Amino acid sequence: MLVIGIAGGTGSGKTTVVNKILESLDKTQVTVIPQDSYYKDNSHLPLDKRQELNFDHPQSIDWELMVKHLNFLKTGHPIEQPIYSYITCTRSQETIHIKPTRVIIVEGILIFTDPPLRDCLDMKVYVDADPDDRLSRVISRDIVERGRSVNKVLERYEKTVKPMHLQFIEPTKRYADIIIPQGGHNKVAIKMLISAIEQVLRTR
Numbered sequence: 001m002l003v004i005g006i007a008g009g010t011g012s013g014k015t016t017v018v019n020k021i022l023e024s025l026d027k028t029q030v031t032v033i034p035q036d037s038y039y040k041d042n043s044h045l046p047l048d049k050r051q052e053l054n055f056d057h058p059q060s061i062d063w064e065l066m067v068k069h070l071n072f073l074k075t076g077h078p079i080e081q082p083i084y085s086y087i088t089c090t091r092s093q094e095t096i097h098i099k100p101t102r103v104i105i106v107e108g109i110l111i112f113t114d115p116p117l118r119d120c121l122d123m124k125v126y127v128d129a130d131p132d133d134r135l136s137r138v139i140s141r142d143i144v145e146r147g148r149s150v151n152k153v154l155e156r157y158e159k160t161v162k163p164m165h166l167q168f169i170e171p172t173k174r175y176a177d178i179i180i181p182q183g184g185h186n187k188v189a190i191k192m193l194i195s196a197i198e199q200v201l202r203t204r
Contacts, residue, residue: 001074002200003104003120007112007172008127008183009165010056011137016184017127017193018107024194031073031101035108038066039084041091050089056109056164063114070120073100102201109165112172123200125193126176129183131162 004021008014022030040062042050054060062082069079080095112118112126139153148156173179178196180189 011134013184
């Protein structure tokens with residue numbers, strides 16, 4: 001099994017990179033584990049407090065469960081992956097049954113901040129992008145997918161996204177084996193990454 005970690009700032013193009021990898025490999029042999037599924041359950045808080053949570057801080061993630069699930073997969077055992085809702089800021093009662101596959105892709109902005117999780121990764125990729133490009137993607141995504149207004153998105157960006165990126169996410173670039181500049185637009189770098197993955201798989 002090959003476990004690949006793909007990190008980078010919010011709106012950097014991580015999903016684009018993941019999708020390009022999926023297009024090139026046998027989809028039945030690849031599983032994507034999103035960090036977003038492992039946000040801590042906040043159902044004990046009132047809704048207005050939940051909506052003010054800082055989702056860009058490492059303490060918002062249940063790292064212990066995420067590492068436990070990755071180790072289960074690496075030892076050939078299936079897991080029940082949580083489902084998290086950004087609308088209600090709570091975990092669903094339902095889960096997603098995930099079976100071990102030849103390639104596991106762990107994707108998320110904070111995944112390199114947790115040492116035990118980093119130790120689970122065979123290959124670490126950091127997707128880098130210009131702050132203005134990231135902001136425009138964040139605005140579009142949060143309005144469409146998370147039901148937020150432009151003002152709310154900009155307020156959150158200035159209050160939490162930008163400072164958390166500088167404090168926690170940007171510094172983890174030093175842990176990366178591969179850095180992809182220009183985010184998901186860098187076709188050459190993505191092609192090189194896919195070639196590196198295919199080469200590792202051939203030798204395993």
